[in-house]
Amino acid sequence: MTDLTRAHDLLATTLLADGHNDLPWALRVKAGPNPVDAVAAVDLTVSQPSLHTDFPKLAEGKLGLQFWSVYVPCEFKGDSAVTAVLEQIEVVHQLAERYPDRLRLVTTADEAEAAFADGRIASLLGAEGGHSIAESLGVLRILRRLGVRYLTLTHNFNTTWADSGTDKPEHNGLTEFGRDVVREMNRIGMLVDLSHVAPSTMRAALDVSTAPVIFSHSSCRAVNDHPRNIPDDVLAQLPGNGGVAMITFVPAFISAAVTAWDDQLRVAMEAAGQEFLDLGQRGRFAETWDAPPKPKATIADVVAHLEHAREVAGIDHLGLGGDYDGVGALPEGLEDVSKYPVLFAALMERGWSDEDCAKLAGRNTLRVLREAGTAG
Numbered sequence: 001m002t003d004l005t006r007a008h009d010l011l012a013t014t015l016l017a018d019g020h021n022d023l024p025w026a027l028r029v030k031a032g033p034n035p036v037d038a039v040a041a042v043d044l045t046v047s048q049p050s051l052h053t054d055f056p057k058l059a060e061g062k063l064g065l066q067f068w069s070v071y072v073p074c075e076f077k078g079d080s081a082v083t084a085v086l087e088q089i090e091v092v093h094q095l096a097e098r099y100p101d102r103l104r105l106v107t108t109a110d111e112a113e114a115a116f117a118d119g120r121i122a123s124l125l126g127a128e129g130g131h132s133i134a135e136s137l138g139v140l141r142i143l144r145r146l147g148v149r150y151l152t153l154t155h156n157f158n159t160t161w162a163d164s165g166t167d168k169p170e171h172n173g174l175t176e177f178g179r180d181v182v183r184e185m186n187r188i189g190m191l192v193d194l195s196h197v198a199p200s201t202m203r204a205a206l207d208v209s210t211a212p213v214i215f216s217h218s219s220c221r222a223v224n225d226h227p228r229n230i231p232d233d234v235l236a237q238l239p240g241n242g243g244v245a246m247i248t249f250v251p252a253f254i255s256a257a258v259t260a261w262d263d264q265l266r267v268a269m270e271a272a273g274q275e276f277l278d279l280g281q282r283g284r285f286a287e288t289w290d291a292p293p294k295p296k297a298t299i300a301d302v303v304a305h306l307e308h309a310r311e312v313a314g315i316d317h318l319g320l321g322g323d324y325d326g327v328g329a330l331p332e333g334l335e336d337v338s339k340y341p342v343l344f345a346a347l348m349e350r351g352w353s354d355e356d357c358a359k360l361a362g363r364n365t366l367r368v369l370r371e372a373g374t375a376g
Contacts, residue, residue: 011062019246022326173204217321246321251297299333
């Protein structure tokens, strides 16, 4: 039996969970100015070459549980950010309504396992960016009531209460209100997502949180020194906290060569008076930038991060967060959501057991969902 056959067999019976997919925002961009048209604009039952995610690819990839990101760019602030995150929640609800034979909205681990048993992709919501609550614990509670199971405390810029890993530090991690946000998330059963935040914020949140935390899409700083990755001392705290680091596939985070190219892009943008952290500006600038070709990340880069995280945090604290449809390109071998079995085959080739792969695939994520509670 080949490793790829072993991987397919494993994922036929083991729920595969992914912590972060930006399809809802990609659909919004395709729809143009009216977000209510986002789902109707694209038929996901047929192959969509311009997307990393569609149902033929999902079927081939054996995905069983997806946290759909209800992402809001940082240029949305205050009330407009709240409006935007509610609109993105509506996009996911419309997806589930349009494709009831493919998707099922769930909020608990038990519901996710039942959906998987019924041949549906268990669909959960993750809000990316603490600015989307507009400094309101009331909005945070509303998001939880609408089914949002995690909140990423920041995106690329600081909030007024938490430091981002890619912005200049302002709060020494978390303000007192930021600590209140973490406590409230614990109380209502919302997972604290520490992707995007500064190491000081990671440590502060771990000090406060009484429930397991997650990193919905991050990799290892010791393997590639990128500010979006997790330092070893934080990875080492996950066994005590019970949390899960969902290793991502984003080329700039996993490959030193791609990181160096991005650093050149940052310098060029700063010289032109542009903001590198603004993803829209970055994409437009890169299209016309006179630069050497961008290097390619590979599946071997992802494997290196997974093996390092297993060594530091342990196999019980790993998951996957591909960030499909949130970046322009993915590593060679992991180009879209159909490729998960290829990753598991690569791990099996390196000696990972079926039990290790099952924990990585979804068992750890389901455990965290259960331990975070279902209040709210």
